[in-house]
Amino acid sequence: MVEGVVELIKGNFSDVEIVIPEHQEKRVHISVEKEKVKEIAKFLKDNGFRHLSFITCVDWIDEGKFELVYGLYSYEEKIVVLIKTKIDRDNPKQETLLPLWDQAQTYEREIHEMFGVYFDGNPGLTPFILEDWEGIPPMRKDFDSRKYSQITYDSEAK
Amino acid sequence: MLESFRGGKVARWFKGRSMWLLHFCTGCGAIELPPSMTSRYDLERFGIIPMASPRQADVLLITGYLSVKTLKRVITTYEQMLDPKYVIGFGSCTINGGMYWDSYATINKLDYYLPVDVYISGCMPAPDAIFAAFLELREKIEKGEANGYKLYKIHYERYKANQDKVFKNRGIIEGED
Ligand code: SF4
Numbered sequence: 001m002v003e004g005v006v007e008l009i010k011g012n013f014s015d016v017e018i019v020i021p022e023h024q025e026k027r028v029h030i031s032v033e034k035e036k037v038k039e040i041a042k043f044l045k046d047n048g049f050r051h052l053s054f055i056t057c058v059d060w061i062d063e064g065k066f067e068l069v070y071g072l073y074s075y076e077e078k079i080v081v082l083i084k085t086k087i088d089r090d091n092p093k094q095e096t097l098l099p100l101w102d103q104a105q106t107y108e109r110e111i112h113e114m115f116g117v118y119f120d121g122n123p124g125l126t127p128f129i130l131e132d133w134e135g136i137p138p139m140r141k142d143f144d145s146r147k148y149s150q151i152t153y154d155s156e157a158k
Numbered sequence: 159m160l161e162s163f164r165g166g167k168v169a170r171w172f173k174g175r176s177m178w179l180l181h182f183c184t185g186c187g188a189i190e191l192p193p194s195m196t197s198r199y200d201l202e203r204f205g206i207i208p209m210a211s212p213r214q215a216d217v218l219l220i221t222g223y224l225s226v227k228t229l230k231r232v233i234t235t236y237e238q239m240l241d242p243k244y245v246i247g248f249g250s251c252t253i254n255g256g257m258y259w260d261s262y263a264t265i266n267k268l269d270y271y272l273p274v275d276v277y278i279s280g281c282m283p284a285p286d287a288i289f290a291a292f293l294e295l296r297e298k299i300e301k302g303e304a305n306g307y308k309l310y311k312i313h314y315e316r317y318k319a320n321q322d323k324v325f326k327n328r329g330i331i332e333g334e335d
Contacts, residue, residue, distance in 0.1 A: 120193065131226070132328045133328050157322065
């Protein structure tokens, strides 16, 4: 049950913000400091949330922050827990989750390529999906995708 | 004698009735091909069958959006095919970028980079539209108007320049450093 999960987290961690989104009663969103992510993830992993379903990143450019979102799933409870944390946009660094889940590699590598976030302790942040890309990471909000598309794809070479 | 047969009306009639496909299934539109090929609509009635190798295919079917990365492979594939060869651009994405028109990753107009003989509009085109396109291509072949592969050779410099434009300096917006 969701309440059980909320109790569990509240009982073990003090300064976390927990939200159960409306109309999605099988979900729990928790916001934490970036230093706490690994600790909470480890705790949840030991308590049934064995599956890391994804890691993703949101660019809050006006705030000057990147938000990392970790999705964990429990097969027994059938509940998704999202761990959210905001990191500095100018110095985007976060500790890797590789020691906990091997599949974190794919997500961290992708986020590194698409947003330019560094994951401390991850040795494999090499080029991934983009080919011959020389600009800034394209999923950052300050990369003007529309302008790039217009200049590059809407006209012929001179 | 043989030469005139090859380029002649009879040969074109045959060509139009044995179009072998290389379907380069890039985008979502490819999902309409199985119904077109299987028993309900049965493309084979028109002599159209899928081929495994570019060397044996006559028609390159590009079924949707093309990222620049894929475009590279498509061009290689196209250049491996033997003459006469035709290109069908499938869906709005190949015509003007479709719903990916402002994406940094996908091209907008396929005919900057490859000569397209027939376009099919729609997102995604239904089997009827696919048939209409093949019949149009057949007509063009019979009339000797489907000359994209010749234009590709004549205007190769222009196509090459367009291709290089998207392959080089990726991610750099002109005028900014
Ligand atoms: S035209 Fe529509 S169906 Fe076809 S590839 Fe583009 S988005 Fe997909």
